[in-house]
Amino acid sequence: MRDGKVIEQPAEQTMLTQRYTEEAVKFIQEKKAAPFFLYFAHTFPHVPMFASSDFKGKSRAGIYGDAVEELDWSVGQVLGALRSEGLAERTLVVFSSDNGPWLIMGDQGGSAGLLRDGKGSTWEGGMRVPGIMWMPGRIRPGVSNQLAGTLDLFPTALALAGAALPEGVTVDGTNLAPVLFEKKELPARPYFYYRGVQLFACRIGEWKVHFKTQTGYGAAQPESHDPPLLFHLGRDPSEKRNVAAENPAVLAEIQQAVKTHEASVVPGESQLK
Template sequence: MRLNQLLLLLATFLVISGCDKYTAEKQPNIVIIFLDDSGYSDFTPFGQQHFKTPNVQQLAKEGVVFKNFYVPQAVCSASRSALISGCYPGRTKVFGAHGPNGRGLETNFPTIGEVFQKAGYKTAIFGKWHCGDQPETRPHNRGFDESCGLMYSNDMWKHHPENPDYWGQWPIHFWENGQVVIEELEASHQKMLTQWYTEHAVNFINKNNEKPFLIYLPHSMPHVPLFCSKAFDGKSGKGLYADVMLELDWSVGEINKALKQNKLDKNTIVIFSSDNGPWISYGNHAGTTPFREAKGTTFDGGTRSATIIKYPAALKGNTQSEKALMSIDILPTLCHVSGVPLPNSVIDGKNVWDIILGKANATNPHEYYAFTNNKNFEAVLSGDGKWKLHLPHSYRTMTALEGRDGMPGKYDYSAEIGLSLFDMVNDPYETINVIDAHPEIASTLISLAEQHKKKFFSEN
């Protein structure tokens, strides 16, 4: 009898000692993986069949796939600033893509790093910042304990395919913790970016496995110019873009593995998404999307991003959601789940945790989501994601001159769309204008659009 009791106590000890360092009652760790210009269909869970992405597929098996996740503007700086501040571009006035020495996100808009750092989290960013390239707007002064990477896009350099003389005025630095460690980025460095960012993230997890942390991992790839390390060069057999995606898939696997090895994965929220849709003018160096148009437009090909959220402590894995969400909701939702106070400043995002949980009666707290293209306010989506209204606007679309092997093709900037309503349930590709068939819905969305314009663009 005593032997059996002893064995039972021993078994209980082994079970307890093997449990994660954190439980669901404690603050979760957070990892946000944000790709650059990735197409909606670039990974297996979202339709890609040309090459295998097993680590993203595994993340989907362990998490929830969100099929209707949006960004408010399909361009680098605007999209990233919206994610880390919880604010629309119309509020922050961060539109488009900021170049070298760009001001970026003003310091009166707290970043996710500042919010969580203030609450006691260890914070880090490894990757492309693109939210300000002046001393006070760089990441080491915006709430991140550790940082490394580029201040802006990797094509803003002396080897730009169209404007080398212009971009060559500013060498791209590689920064680490507020210091320039590589004075001028060369091709040999670009090949290592994905690996360097990943290694820094894994090391950060290993060092901070006893306290809550937040990692923001905004990769430079697959934004052109495309580069991958030697280990992935030619690995896909499907071209350079596929090789780059395989390395990004490897990166996801390394993060997932580090969390599991440190017994942190059950109490870590992992968010996987992209800043916008593919840059299709680059042809075979761009990703794919089934939706209309792509990056740089307010159609879903630009603003709908393939997204996975994993949090085993609370979310059932291997599930999908059709609910509409937007990146501005990430900050307030993470604050809610983590018990971290919201910033004192006004933000536009809302807590959508009940929707992420998949609660049967959960409704989106937003009446609508708004979309801009640079400084132009162009579209709104109903909060339930069922209807999308485009205000009259011009947009760019591809001509027959598609890019090839790193050289961009030519856009046609003369395309126009009039006032249009789309049924996003039956016509997610925005092909049939049903405004005459649903005047009441159109009227409601027009009114919401007018309110948004008055609130954010009244000075224009």
């Protein structure tokens, strides 16, 4: 669809990655004279999986690998367009994902490696994803293990644009510019893991507490934990060793952060009803 109009039905899914990429490059070329925002959400590697004839059957990982290799090509096209238009040094590019692997899809669902569980869960395998930020000449190459999330992109973009935060609303994110451009440390802050409208877990630093757990797909109801489970993700990224009994002070700190958070939340009207 384009602007609400159907341009092809049924869609030729083998061409989606290529078509999206062509549209993205065209958008950059058309908008290059002024500041612009491009949100580029690929269909793949969500199932059902497809790749164009240029990539199908070319990887060692079947159709999943083919689709990922075509995504790699797509990213290259976008970065190449920014370079050729002289925009690379003043454009922040963010590459990330919305969730972990869809494990029930087997070889086409992806992998979280040593992280526990996958998409749909609040275990690390469901929530932790790669985050890559690129801005030549501004962001020095390197790796950071500081905790950030997509909620941080809004205040970061506003800061780079010299715009003020909106008044009268609570913004959950943090400006990442000091991390990106100065390699400074972010202040410690709690991260809250929701499943639907229920708060399942909370993380501060490398400590993570689970109040409820549920596999991504399968279990009908979540399992509540009293006392909650506590894991040190630096020493136990697979969340296998519950160390709550040995660390009551850490558990109490995170529980207090959750109480403060829940007291400040004003539920919005559901947009799904």
